[in-house]
Amino acid sequence: MKKLGFFNKIIFFFNTLFAVLLLLSYILPYVFPKQFPLISVLSLTVPVFIAVNIGFMLYWLVQLKRQFMLSLIILLIGYKHVGAMYRLSGSSESEEDGIKLMTYNVRIFNAYGWLKDNDVPEKIVELIDREAPDVLCVQEFYYTQKDAFNKNYPYQFIKYTTRNNRTGQAVFSKYPIVERGSLEFPKTGNNALYVDIVKGKDTVRIYNLHLESLHIVPSKEHISDENPEMLFKRMGNAFALQHRQVEIFDEHRQGSKHKMIIAGDFNNTPFSYVYKRVRGTMKDSFIEQGSGFGRSYDFDYFPMRIDFILSDPDMEILSHKNYSELLSDHYPVMAKIRFGKTPEKKGE
The missing domain is CATH 3.60.10.10 (Endonuclease/exonuclease/phosphatase)
Structure with a gap:
């Protein structure tokens, strides 16, 4: 953090906040909606947390700052969540029997x-x-x-x-x-x-x-x-x-x-x-x-x-x-x- 300017320190603060929120969101599939209905609503925000962390990671990568590792690690921990949100390639047509x-x-x-x-x-x-x-x-x-x-x-x-x-x-x-x-x-x-x-x-x-x-x-x-x-x-x-x-x-x-x-x-x-x-x-x-x-x-x-x-x-x-x-x-x-x-x- 010592090598970061004032503006980047603010950015990293929010980066840390959203990284923690994304990490906590990984437990939402295990929260019973009947017991904790309002907490369950937060599952709708997971795509936002993922997108914001990807944005922070790219921000630091462009600047060649090691701070990109924070969001990268959190995203890797929840790679199944990321995969459920976005897929790079697949097949939309098939000639095989089915x-x-x-x-x-x-x-x-x-x-x-x-x-x-x-x-x-x-x-x-x-x-x-x-x-x-x-x-x-x-x-x-x-x-x-x-x-x-x-x-x-x-x-x-x-x-x-x-x-x-x-x-x-x-x-x-x-x-x-x-x-x-x-x-x-x-x-x-x-x-x-x-x-x-x-x-x-x-x-x-x-x-x-x-x-x-x-x-x-x-x-x-x-x-x-x-x-x-x-x-x-x-x-x-x-x-x-x-x-x-x-x-x-x-x-x-x-x-x-x-x-x-x-x-x-x-x-x-x-x-x-x-x-x-x-x-x-x-x-x-x-x-x-x-x-x-x-x-x-x-x-x-x-x-x-x-x-x-x-x-x-x-x-x-x-x-x-x-x-x-x-x-x-x-x-x-x-x-x-x-x-x-x-x-x-x-x-x-």
């Missing part, structure tokens, strides 16, 4: 006109038809589109969860569905659907999971106008509800005798207890084959990844794709998955 699964929160097909375009429902259907997933998991499905996918998806399961039977979740499949059901979460319109699909000799369970919403309007203007204390408290309550929903889900999946894929809108980040518990030992398609930030939610402040596709450890993620078409407050996510790993060649 199923293509898409998850998409369609925000009830713009029924209340959040987007100015009048043809949003048609554009969503066109996008799905063009990308042609074999299995489609939809959150916030709207009853007006119940026949939109009949042509390409002979096997369907739609469950309306609101009192007026207009909104809910849905799974559309090109492969036969031999078992289906819904996990009802208390005091909410959110739930989890499950279907067992048959492809060849394989039967695989697919969950379409929609956890409690944080009810954040994704714009700087709205967030800056809202009372910070009320916003923070509401998000903490939502995280606590998510914890209970994940417990219900976790208990149910223990009874499945099939390999499984979990897809959906978790309304939480990869740095949270909720994600950690749902994922367990499963593979995250973005971490396996994604690239860039993997943004799945339209949020002004930073790229948020809250929509996931997770697969059984014995499955192989062949590709992962994030889309940029803004037809909802979420972006669709698709992965191609092979049910069994590629056999290793002799001598390898």
